[in-house]
Amino acid sequence: METQIKIRDLNVYYNKVHALKDINLDLPRGQITVIVGPSGCGKSTLLKTLNRFHDLADDTQVTGHVELDGVDLYAPDVEVTEVRTKVGLIAQRPFPLPMSIFENVAYGMRIHKLARGKELRDKVKHYLEVAGLWDEVKGRLNTPARDLSIGQQQRLCLARGLAVEPEVILGDEPTSSLDPISAKFIEERLEELKKDYTVVLVSHVLRQARHLADYLVFMYLGEVVEAGPAEQVLSAPKNDRTRAYLQGEFY
């Protein structure tokens, strides 16, 4: 396995709350990493360090290193917008931008001047196809995105995230607000996408973790308790807590 994301001595403080404690992790390229653990253990906090979303909060402090292909994302000369272009995020709840379906997907490409004119239209179509939404929306690309169903909106968010050509896709429980069928659909998309992207997911659903994970990270109270190839962690967890969690003894 080839490491793409290297996390070293990572600590995160929310004001006084020490939310992540000395995290060290190597996440593999081109695979799906799933982060599991009980509520409040710091999964979302860890994910947000990967696209520097903690920069947005006033009182949050991040120390340590997160390297993407050997480049420290927190180095002073690294532009945060560049980090977020390389590391995309699908949020828990979809928030379509206040514009048409077409413009939602075109938005990122326009901002980064990736395409225009016919090329832009072709790319919008392409990414809508990748997200599995094209057939449902091709007749109404210019209607407001907010008219879509929640499941469709989440696929739209996937499409607009892919359109800026990231290398890594983060997902913070991206299926938890969806109905089972839409959730399954997103899962299938993500499985497809790992051919071209590195995927890091937070999941509360053990079934989903078992199904999707190539690499599994188990967190507890702000620490990484166990991390390794999914089969290994699932079949023979080294840590008692991990075993108890995987057997569904606590959530």
Add this chain to the structure above:
Amino acid sequence: MCRSQPTSWLGRSQDCLKLATRRETARLQTTQDPKLHTQARRIRKDELAARNYRLAASFPLFLLLIMVVGFFLRTQPLLEHSSVWEILSGMQWRPSAGEFGLLTFISGTLSVTLLALLLAAPLCMLTSLFLVEYAKRRALTAILPAIDLLAGIPSVVYGVWGLLVIVPLVPQISGFVQPWLGSIPLFAANNPTGYSILSGGIVLAVMISPIIISVSIEVLRSVPDGLRHGSLALGATRWQTIKKVVLPRAMPGLIAAIVMGLSRAFGETLAVMMVVGNTPLIPRSIFDPGYPLTALIANNYGEMMSIPLYDSALMGAALLLLVIVIIFNLGAALVLIRANRRAQV
């Protein structure tokens, strides 16, 4: 069965209600089930409440109508004496000679108000954008009470402040800009005193800023963070996010905030009256004095009532002010509806 879009919630739910009521009463006639009985009663109560609320909601409109009609009746004597056009376009205000031209006052009101809006609106937008989008949470919570305090200061205090600070300052401003802008009529200096449209505009701008800022802040804060994060997660800068996502979404509310400021500006009397000069001339330059409608009414009502038609003319001025405010509000409502439709996209 009654699933409906939030936008048409009211209309749709009433349709559902009517249908349900009809169906329920039909069932009620064929059954004695007590449960159904209470249900039908509940629905009927609901219908009754809806009708009463509609009545209550139309009450302010009714008040407005009474005012317009009242003013109109009191203006009648003047209208028998001279035509509407003569009054609106007349430049002469000589009550003893029976001349009641309101044009100078109309232009006074419009110029002071528009100048105030031009000064206040851009600054207020930038202030609230900075406070909500860039400043730390703590700065915002520290400044909000101060803004609310400003909104509560009596207008005579603003007037005195204008008199003591702004009026002496205006001739200096005028002298400063003359070398560059003096040849443009709008900035020509024909008036050595500081009692001017500009003074009125500045005082008024300061007065309406707190309300515009505090409403704008609320509007911006009501834009969900999820939207901003959606844009930022794509590598957009803060400014791109504001321009493309936050502002389009907040636009109807921001327009409403400015309209609230505008309405206050039209009606504000005392502070403006103290600094604007009250000379019945049509202002050509921002350094000229002016005489707004509100000042005309406040300065003269109750005096010289022995002159025929005088009170009728002042009533006419009040009616005119009311009509101007209504026209601006209707215009704003139209802009708002269009902005709303665009924000839906």
